[in-house]
Amino acid sequence: MENKSHAFAAGLFVILLGVAAFLAIYWLGGSKEDTHDYIVVTKQNIGGLNPQAQVRYRGIRVGKVTDIRLDPDDYSNILVTISVSEDVPLTRGTIAKLNYQGVTGLAHILLLETGKDMEPLEPNDERPPRITMIPSLFDELGETGTATLRQARQLMASANAMLSEENRQHLTATLANLEAASASMKPALDNLSGTLVQVKKLLDDKNVKSLSQAAGEVGPLLSDTRQLIGKMQQATDKLDVAIGDASAGGASALMPRLNELASDFSLTSRQLSRVLRILEDSPQGLVFGAPAMPPGPGEAGFSVEGAK
Known part of the structure; x- marks a missing residue:
């Protein structure tokens, strides 16, 4: 009889432990939201972006990155699969942008609404809709800086060509001629001043x-x-x-x-x-x-x- 009591207590303990574990897993996992997959297409460098990175819609966290791969049809494209909550009103005018958080360098995808085409973007689990990614601020600064450096290099090359030895000699001769002309004009100006004084008198x-x-x-x-x-x-x-x-x-x-x-x-x-x-x-x-x-x-x- 005593053995049956121990067995019953052990079984009850196992049942209670299982219920507690299930409740803990449910509480830690949180409520599951219905999501839809979308593919962000880009040709630019996406350094700092990793799977499980956040996806934000106008600053609000709405999903995460689930996969990053090359486009098998065009290797110049990078396909970033994102999982977004179904409550997010994405349209055909929605674009993506790579954004960086603070000084950590961790990247996340920011979804923006351009307002050009307000037709809803219908989800499709078999062929997820594609969203175009525009260059980020750092990419624009990098391109602008590269173009600026290229123009500065061309300007320096033109300046060096303009200030060649022959042109410097011509410039020196021109300045000498201007100095001589200024010196020869001084007596004429003095005479003109005297003449004006006499005319005034x-x-x-x-x-x-x-x-x-x-x-x-x-x-x-x-x-x-x-x-x-x-x-x-x-x-x-x-x-x-x-x-x-x-x-x-x-x-x-x-x-x-x-x-x-x-x-x-x-x-x-x-x-x-x-x-x-x-x-x-x-x-x-x-x-x-x-x-x-x-x-x-x-x-x-x-x-x-x-x-x-």
């Missing part, structure tokens, strides 16, 4: 006023000259009339007309002579006006030395 208020006065006097002088020319023209017309009259009366009146013509011509010649003499003695009178006559005896400012 010449065009002071006093000289400008004298110039205005001279311009006012040139008008009457030209008017007198026009009158003299008119009188000479009249004298010439009279001479033509006198010579062209062939009658007796005209012949008899020729001498008085000639006398009158000679008198007019003499008067006109004297006036013209006076004008030309004034211009010859003081040609600046055309611009600054006729010079003032020195004061005579009894006038203010008269001096004997000035009269001499």
Whole structure:
């Protein structure tokens, strides 16, 4: 009877231990979610990405990586199989991107929605739908850095070609010519400065006023000259009339007309002579006006030395 009691206790203990183990496994394993498989296709390097890596949708953990292999139809492609919860609304516009977590270097796949095609991506367990992976930030930086270094290398090669020995000699000669031209221009600039100073002195208020006065006097002088020319023209017309009259009366009146013509011509010649003499003695009178006559005896400012 005692043996039966021990056997019953042992069996009960085994049953309780099995139930506890089952509960522990169930609790540790958590609830199982329904998932669907998708294949991420990429041609880029996926260093740091391993099976069981996380899959995140807009930052939320929604699945894991189950397999990584080469595409048997095109070895340039890498096929990454991911298992994603069926509650995630993937569309045909969904793309994948390789992202890195912190400073550990562990990679995970980040699913992003572009919004270009909102048609739902229907799961298929036999032929899982494919999702395209775009270059990550590090890949873009690497490509940009490589292109930048290539351009910098080309720029340095062009600079070396431009600064060859022959071009340096030409540049040195050009700088020497510029220096010589600058040195030769300095006296001209100094003379120009002096000329500008003299012009500034010449065009002071006093000289400008004298110039205005001279311009006012040139008008009457030209008017007198026009009158003299008119009188000479009249004298010439009279001479033509006198010579062209062939009658007796005209012949008899020729001498008085000639006398009158000679008198007019003499008067006109004297006036013209006076004008030309004034211009010859003081040609600046055309611009600054006729010079003032020195004061005579009894006038203010008269001096004997000035009269001499």
